[in-house]
Amino acid sequence: MKHTISVLVENHAGVLSRVSGLFSRRGFNxxxxxxxxxxxxxxxRITIVADGDEHTAQQLEKQLNKLVDTVKVRTFSPDELLTRxxxxxxxxxxxxxxxxIMTICEIMNAKIIDxxxxxxxxEICDSPVHLxxxxxxxxxxxxxxxxxxxxxxxxxxxATIK
Amino acid sequence: MxxxxxxxxxxLEKEGIKVVFGYPGAAICPFYDELYSSDIKHVLVRHExxxxxxxxxxxxxxxxxxxxxxxxxxxxxxxLTAIATAYADSIPLICITGQVSTDQIGCDVFQEVDITGxxxxxxxxxxxxxxxxxxxxxxxxxxxxxxxxxxxxxxxxVPVDVQNEMIDFSYPEEVKMRTYKPTVKGNxxxxxxxxxxxxxxxxxxxxxxxxxxxxxxxxxxxKFAEKSGVPAVSTMMGLSLFPSDHPIYLGMLGMHGVKSANxxxxxxxxMILIGARVGDRAVxxxxxxxxxxxxxxxxxxxxxxxxxxxxxxxxVGDCKSILAEMSEKITERDRSEWLNEVRAIKNxxxxxxxxxGFINPKAFLRKLSDRMPADTICVADVGQNQIWCxxxxxxxxxxxxxxxxxxxxxxxxxxxxxxxxxxxxxxEVVAVCGDGSFQMQMMELATIMQEKIAVKIIIMRNxxxxxxxxxxxxxxxxxxxxxxxxxxxxxxxxxxxxGIESDRVTTMAEAEEKIExxxxxxxxxxxxxxxxxxxxxx
Ligand SMILES: Cc1ncc(C[n+]2csc(CCOP(=O)(O)OP(=O)(O)O)c2C)c(N)n1
Ligand SMILES: [Mg+2]
Numbered sequence: 001m002k003h004t005i006s007v008l009v010e011n012h013a014g015v016l017s018r019v020s021g022l023f024s025r026r027g028f029n030x031x032x033x034x035x036x037x038x039x040x041x042x043x044x045r046i047t048i049v050a051d052g053d054e055h056t057a058q059q060l061e062k063q064l065n066k067l068v069d070t071v072k073v074r075t076f077s078p079d080e081l082l083t084r085x086x087x088x089x090x091x092x093x094x095x096x097x098x099x100x101i102m103t104i105c106e107i108m109n110a111k112i113i114d115x116x117x118x119x120x121x122x123e124i125c126d127s128p129v130h131l132x133x134x135x136x137x138x139x140x141x142x143x144x145x146x147x148x149x150x151x152x153x154x155x156x157x158x159a160t161i162k
Numbered sequence: 163m164x165x166x167x168x169x170x171x172x173x174l175e176k177e178g179i180k181v182v183f184g185y186p187g188a189a190i191c192p193f194y195d196e197l198y199s200s201d202i203k204h205v206l207v208r209h210e211x212x213x214x215x216x217x218x219x220x221x222x223x224x225x226x227x228x229x230x231x232x233x234x235x236x237x238x239x240x241x242l243t244a245i246a247t248a249y250a251d252s253i254p255l256i257c258i259t260g261q262v263s264t265d266q267i268g269c270d271v272f273q274e275v276d277i278t279g280x281x282x283x284x285x286x287x288x289x290x291x292x293x294x295x296x297x298x299x300x301x302x303x304x305x306x307x308x309x310x311x312x313x314x315x316x317x318x319x320v321p322v323d324v325q326n327e328m329i330d331f332s333y334p335e336e337v338k339m340r341t342y343k344p345t346v347k348g349n350x351x352x353x354x355x356x357x358x359x360x361x362x363x364x365x366x367x368x369x370x371x372x373x374x375x376x377x378x379x380x381x382x383x384x385k386f387a388e389k390s391g392v393p394a395v396s397t398m399m400g401l402s403l404f405p406s407d408h409p410i411y412l413g414m415l416g417m418h419g420v421k422s423a424n425x426x427x428x429x430x431x432x433m434i435l436i437g438a439r440v441g442d443r444a445v446x447x448x449x450x451x452x453x454x455x456x457x458x459x460x461x462x463x464x465x466x467x468x469x470x471x472x473x474x475x476x477x478v479g480d481c482k483s484i485l486a487e488m489s490e491k492i493t494e495r496d497r498s499e500w501l502n503e504v505r506a507i508k509n510x511x512x513x514x515x516x517x518x519g520f521i522n523p524k525a526f527l528r529k530l531s532d533r534m535p536a537d538t539i540c541v542a543d544v545g546q547n548q549i550w551c552x553x554x555x556x557x558x559x560x561x562x563x564x565x566x567x568x569x570x571x572x573x574x575x576x577x578x579x580x581x582x583x584x585x586x587x588x589x590e591v592v593a594v595c596g597d598g599s600f601q602m603q604m605m606e607l608a609t610i611m612q613e614k615i616a617v618k619i620i621i622m623r624n625x626x627x628x629x630x631x632x633x634x635x636x637x638x639x640x641x642x643x644x645x646x647x648x649x650x651x652x653x654x655x656x657x658x659x660x661g662i663e664s665d666r667v668t669t670m671a672e673a674e675e676k677i678e679x680x681x682x683x684x685x686x687x688x689x690x691x692x693x694x695x696x697x698x699x700x
Binding site: 009010014017018021025055058059062063065066068069070071 | 278279282283286287288290307339340341342463464465468469
């Protein structure tokens with residue numbers, strides 16, 4: 001099962017390596033990890049998507065909490081969250097395939113941000129499910145490269161992590 | 163304004179540090195230069211790992227963080243084993259390392275190593291000080307972190323140029339950390355629930371670990387066990403919490419434990435784990451236990467609860483106050499029926515017929531504990547010698563056992579004994595080690611002589627890495643490889659070369675007389691015991 005964990009940590013040197021070191025050391029499998037400064041510049045927020053059973057998720061939360069730099073850890077269930085990931089996808093596109101791909105992008109709410117004679121580069125920012133569907137749609141043309149930011153998540157409604 | 167190096171010394175003085183263990187080098191010279199004019203005593207060990215082990219011994223006896231020091235690069239990496247050892251046993255250490263100058267960090271200059279990076283998996287926290295102004299605050303924080311919550315080693319890496327900067331010194335009164343708030347008070351609802359569960363249970367059993375020592379809760383534990391009538395076993399790290407002959411105490415559990423303790427673990431219906439982390443050497447199949455028993459787990463570290471064993475009633479907090487509260491709440495009860503059931507199991511530790519020219523280590527250690535003063539600190543190394551000690555040295559109420567349970571680091575006992583003796587000069591300190599492990603620490607004989615530290619060293623000489631030999635005999639068709647210690651020196655002569663009194667014992671008939679000589683000496687003393695090479699661990 002996939003778990004999404006939000007962690008607030010002190011925004012200083014060495015913190016990210018402590019967090020990532022913890023994962024490898026404890027044998028946790030991480031799908032993605034995204035990190036950035038928050039509205040309070042002394043804090044960073046890390047969003048982790050991890051795979052594992054209930055016990056693993058609990059241990060992950062406890063071990064993260066145990067790190068001295070950790071301010072707060074929250075594990076969310078999918079229906080509490082709005083999730084987004086930004087991806088840049090370079091796809092093969094012969095001139096006669098361009099308009100098809102453009103239609104897909106339009107429907108899928110993606111943007112074409114670069115083009116050569118035989119490639120298109122697509123920017124898409126959406127939920128993991130939607131992105132998955134986009135991959136399926138582009139697969140047939142030949143995906144040459146994907147760069148992704150990792151999932152970030154925020155609670156629905158007015159609730160905040162603090 | 164003062165030099166930051168002086169501020170480092172002042173911080174240690176403010177923390178009440180009287181003795182430090184270390185080894186100098188260029189990158190830590192400014193600090194040593196300031197130590198020159200301080201009253202803090204510096205003990206020059208002969209290998210940095212031993213600075214860490216000695217600090218560990220001191221910390222375990224005082225209950226407060228102790229300090230070890232090394233230079234950058236090789237000095238710092240030599241310290242790593244001791245840091246990892248302390249981490250595994252939750253021992254509060256402040257490890258200070260010199261570092262190359264800040265403008266050179268990352269350039270792979272002479273004796274540069276990323277020690278905070280290397281030590282990261284086994285420190286509670288670490289600092290690389292880049293801003294000298296933050297130094298007092300960092301030292302204050304480091305001591306606070308090391309000595310509170312689940313204790314552990316904290317590393318402070320100080321570049322040599324930072325040590326030479328001038329700063330305004332004031333030592334912070336309090337620590338302000340928004341991220342670190344160890345839970346100390348146990349939840350009263352859970353405490354009540356635990357007491358009720360124990361009262362409702364027919365065959366409860368206490369399993370006490372090293373956490374009880376770390377919380378300074380030995381007296382509270384004893385009081386609770388006596389009032390509730392609940393029998394107790396201990397882990398290796400929990401040895402000497404109970405006097406060995408206490409009526410409710412059943413001995414050490416686990417792989418190398420005694421029958422009565424392991425039988426009690428199997429037979430009980432409720433297990434109360436206190437400051438014990440259910441390590442694999444103590445409990446081999448935790449899932450088996452949790453299926454048939456109610457598990458109560460009390461620990462200061464929330465991450466330990468549920469990590470190795472599923473728990474029915476968890477309780478996070480400091481076990482000193484928790485046990486005191488539990489003692490108040492619990493009804494007095496006589497559980498002699500259950501106690502007698504497990505007491506009836508005899509711990510027939512095989513004491514072999516005497517072999518010509520050898521002492522029996524098990525019988526010898528019993529005799530040793532009979533003779534030594536009640537409050538003796540007994541430090542065991544790693545290997546067969548350690549297990550012989552665990553199961554045969556009889557601890558009295560004021561006695562103390564020290565060993566490394568988590569890492570099992572050979573070479574721990576002598577430096578640990580040095581630190582323990584520095585912390586408690588009025589107490590006898592005996593280090594028991596093997597002939598293999600002794601050779602990982604024998605350079606400390608020089609430290610002992612230099613500082614006139616009257617520790618007593620007992621070497622169980624079986625000319626083998628005995629524990630591994632036994633494993634090869636039992637598990638690998640007795641194909642013995644790399645376990646013979648044939649090149650070892652005459653340890654009695656070696657000690658004499660350092661000017662240390664020494665003797666050898668080769669038969670049980672002379673054991674008492676030889677022990678008497680060791681016990682009567684007020685100087686460092688080394689006793690080599692000839693042990694038959696095939697002597698069994700249990
Ligand atoms: C630093 C280190 N290296 C290796 C080991 C593995 N090991 C565990 S017990 C043991 C044998 C110890 O031999 P000795 O000190 O002579 O004790 P004995 O078992 O013979 O009493 C070894 C090699 C260890 N625990 N620590
Ligand atoms: Mg040996």
